[in-house]
Amino acid sequence: MSVADKVRSPCVSICALDEDDVCVGCHRSGDEITRWTRMDNEERREVLRRVAEREKKSLIHG
Incomplete structure (x- = not known):
């Protein structure tokens, strides 16, 4: 599987977990x-x- 076929991360480089352990970004x-x-x-x-x-x-x- 090529890199283009992989499901991409939804990361938006705003990395902070809230009180429910969920990233606010x-x-x-x-x-x-x-x-x-x-x-x-x-x-994914x-x-x-x-x-x-x-x-x-x-x-x-x-």
């Missing part, structure tokens, strides 16, 4: 960030689905 959990490089594309897509939900919740609950 990319909305991944600390565990998801730590494991990202060892995940296959399917696992699942994380991105959870990230989208967290991001939506953070916009609603601001």
Whole structure:
């Protein structure tokens, strides 16, 4: 698999975990960030689905 085929990290270089252990920049959990490089594309897509939900919740609950 080429680099172009890999699901890219959602990192936006704003790295700070909130009280729920979720990054305020990319909305991944600390565990998801730590494991990202060892995940296959399917696992990464699942994380991105959870990230989208967290991001939506953070916009609603601001």
